Amino acid sequence: MDARASARSREGHAASAGVADKWVLIQENTFRNWVNEQLRPMNMTVTDFEKDFENGVKLCALITVLQGKSPGRVIQSPKNPHQELENVALALSAIANDNIRLVNIGKSQVVILI
The missing domain is CATH 1.10.418.10 (Calponin-like domain)
Structure with a gap:
């Protein structure tokens, strides 16, 4: 089973595949932004x-x-x-x-x- 398909809402309910994909993308973008902020002093970015x-x-x-x-x-x-x-x-x-x-x-x- 794809990890994205098993995503859960805040209430603990299973999210539909489309909502799960969106949630995973939001988490990935948030983490990427955080990593890039940390790497800024090193003049590096992650895409x-x-x-x-x-x-x-x-x-x-x-x-x-x-x-x-x-x-x-x-x-x-x-x-x-x-x-x-x-x-x-x-x-x-x-x-x-x-x-x-x-x-x-x-x-x-x-x-x-x-």
């Missing part, structure tokens, strides 16, 4: 979460802004999937070190391997 966070550079930048420190040595221009995985692993490690549980999220879920 598509999947593509923009895939190589780990912007994800590490977001972690840097939120935590006030770098997660480690970030490869700014990753040349291959291995380097992208390194960047994402740095970000996920920094999140985990902040005592935030990541359930079923690993570096290979962020980097699209071809």
Whole structure:
């Protein structure tokens, strides 16, 4: 079942697919705007979460802004999937070190391997 189809209203009632899609888009846009506000000091923006966070550079930048420190040595221009995985692993490690549980999220879920 699509996550969008199981969206619920404030009252807990299941929303119809069209309303659920609209709700998900509103949430996605709100989160994107918040992320872009956080990344503004780094002169970065996010338009598509999947593509923009895939190589780990912007994800590490977001972690840097939120935590006030770098997660480690970030490869700014990753040349291959291995380097992208390194960047994402740095970000996920920094999140985990902040005592935030990541359930079923690993570096290979962020980097699209071809």
